[in-house]
Amino acid sequence: MSYVDAVRGRRRCLLRDCVTTRLENVPPVRPFRWSRGERHFPGWYWSASTGRHVGFESWLERDRLLLMDFDPGVTGIASQPFWLHWHDGERERRHAPDYFVRHADGSAAVVDVRADERIKPADAEAFEATRMACAQAGWGFERVGVPEAVLLANVRWLSRYRHPRCLRRPAADRLREVFTTPGPLLGGADAAGDRLATLPSLFHLLWLRELSAEGLSAELLGPRTVVRAAGGGAR
Secondary structure: OEEEEOOOEEEEOOHHHHOOOOHHHOOOOOOOOOOOOOOOOOEEEEEOOOOEEEEEOOHHHHHHHHHHHHOOOEEEEEEOOOEEEEEOOOOEEEEOOOEEEEEOOOOEEEEEEOOHHHOOHHHHHHHHHHHHHHHHHOOEEEEEOOOOHHHHHHHHHHHOOOOHHHOOHHHHHHHHHHOOOOEEHHHHHHHOOOHHHHHHHHHHHHHHOOEEEOOOOOOOOOOOOEEEEOOOOOO
8 A cells, every 4th residue: 555644745555554544644645636628526635533624525524524523432534545556466556545534443444435326346346455455454444325315404504603703612511411411402502501602602512513403414414403412412
């Protein structure tokens, strides 16, 4: 495999010699390009988990990046972290997985993003080669597709309030107290003070998982969504 060291530049090594490398901190191995008329949509997303921008090359990759950032168990994310090199019996092949993810328990996973209907035979071969390499390295591997629509819509909304500037301490403390007893989202925001001041903090606490909302995967967040204190899910 090969990756880019921020100090020493591009490096190539055997997989077993790269297992302990902090790949969640490396820059992408290839650039994200914007060209007029192209159908893909690359960009940069500010991750609350890392405090840095992480690249994506499509809306689907961006959506999956949102969900990873929302996961309290994720502490590091790098996009296009390395090239995996192998020989398929006929020719040299290489593949750059979409993401490398570090979890709070120290474990790592590689994530490829591709919708089910867009997986071609060459893609399937690359994903399988990546899965086998990850197994040898002791990393997890997952190929993910289109996420569940309602959950994604809710996480998109909460992501607008992911930045720490949305947390106002007096309001947050009142919200934590109010929602020790489960209650409706808007009623709790009003009980904690002026909703214009409390709602940004409420959505930030939901993003952090300090508060939890019922049915996040089943229905869109609304005034009557039941919110409660989450019990240990915060990061």
